Amino acid sequence: MSETPLLSAVNLHKTFKVSSHNNSTGVLTALDRVSLQLFAGETLGIAGESGCGKSTLAKIMAGLLKPDGGSVLYKGKQLAQLGQNERTVFRRKTQMIFQDPFSSLNPRMRIGDSISEPLKIAGIPAPMLRKELTRIMTAVGLQSDVVDRFPDEFSGGQRQRIGIARALAASPEILIADEPVSSLDISIQAQIINIMLQMKSDFSLSMMIVSHNLLILRHICDRIIIMYLGAVVESGPASELFQHCRHPYTEALIAAIPGLHTANVSRGELLRDDLPSALSIPSGCRFHPRCRYAVDLCRHEVPKITDHGNGHSAACHLSNKLYG
Ligand SMILES: Nc1ncnc2c1ncn2[C@@H]1O[C@H](COP(=O)(O)OP(=O)(O)O)[C@@H](O)[C@H]1O
Ligand code: SF4
Ligand SMILES: [Mg+2]
Incomplete structure (x- = not known):
């Protein structure tokens, strides 16, 4: 891993x-002093129950939403301070994959045009465009003869392949995927995850997966960050976090996984009440x-994030x- 984080x-x-x-207005805290680092070549997972702030974090990291405080740094430079050209590069190099790819595809655009749009923006000359489009579609397991079809003619799994293909067409360095498989059948989930892993090595990507x-x-991450109600409560190498978690919330999440036995996790229903x-x-x-x-x-006292060595910390x- 390089010294300066990519993001x-x-x-x-x-x-x-x-x-x-x-009818009174209230202020909801979606993220509270969240810090993280994504290094080149790394796959970082963001976990936590629904409502913990994962999507808000993903959108801010992708530059699609502005934070109220704090900053996002791309190769050590604050996003808010990037010049016009640097910002264009960041937008292209950081692509997002959404839970519902349908909502991010133009329903009236043929999928060949949707996927090749980033290629056109990048100035790929017309004779090469078709070849590049075929290469990307093949990489995600789509037949090139479906280019003239519209998004509603595809299944959920195929649409997610289209979403990934469109992201790859921009030649990204970073893929931020927000629940990329949670709307898909279990059997299709594994296929899409495998495609993402293959893409990561074929296209030298760094990934943040929510x-x-x-x-x-x-299964897929080097490191995992656990979020609870807008804050990071634990983070560490994926295998270590499972084998030796250091936060009761992580313990409860692991205990809720059927049939999984790990060292320091009590069995049973540990997560009481709702978020x-x-x-x-x-x-x-x-x-x-809930603890x-x-x-x-x-x-009374907010626990500090404590470093437990080997990149593992917990609050x-x-x-x-x-x-x-
Ligand atoms: N645009 C929005 N307007 C108001 N509240 C929002 C908005 N987006 C998210 N929230 C709230 O912020 C919190 C975090 O949401 P979100 O980031 O979607 O969490 P997650 O992806 O982990 O389910 C939730 O309480 C959610 O209701
Ligand atoms: S600080 Fe206390 S309440 Fe919070 S997770 Fe640890 S033991 Fe539970
Ligand atoms: Mg979400």
Whole structure:
């Protein structure tokens, strides 16, 4: 891995103004001082229950949404300070794959035109365009004779292949995928994941993959970040995080995976109640109302992110006591 991260986040903060049921407006905290680093060649997973801020983070990292505070750095330079040309390069080099590729494809555009749009923008001359289009479509397992069809003529899995092909056509360095397989049948999920892994090595990509499915992330990621209610609570190498988690929330997520046995995870239903509202983040440790290990300190004092070595860190007052 190179020293300077390809993409990094420093203390990202994001709130949304929302109107509640009695028509008063409230401020919801979607991200609270989130920092992370994505190195060249790495696959980074972002996990956490629905509503933890994963999509908000992905959009900010891709430059599609502005944070209220903190910054995103591309090769060490703040996105907000990139000049026009550098910003264009960043937009092309950082591509996003969405959960529902249908929403990101123009329904009235033939898929050949959709996929080749980034090639045209990049100035690929017409004679080479068809060849490049065929190469990319073949890479994602699409027959080149479907170029004249429209998005609604394809299945969910094929549409996701189209979404990946369109992203690849921009010659990206970074792919940010937000729940890329969660809307697909289980059998199709594995195919799409395998295509993404193949693309990563064939096209030398770095990837940030958002998923609420920890098993998928364990399979494909070098490192995993666990988010809870807008904050990072644990991060570390994927295998270590599974073998030796250091946060009760991670423990509960792992315990919820059927048939998986790992060293320091108690079995059974550990995650009680629903995720609290992001409109009123609990005091102290934000996980305390659902944590079966919570002590008085947890209710009053925000736990610091503590480094446990080997790139593994966690924000829990009792991490050493609970997990050694
Ligand atoms: N555009 C928006 N307006 C208001 N609230 C939003 C918006 N986008 C996300 N949120 C809220 O921010 C929090 C995090 O959402 P999100 O990033 O979508 O989480 P996740 O992807 O982990 O499910 C949630 O409470 C969600 O309701
Ligand atoms: S700080 Fe306390 S409440 Fe929070 S995860 Fe650790 S033990 Fe649980
Ligand atoms: Mg989401």
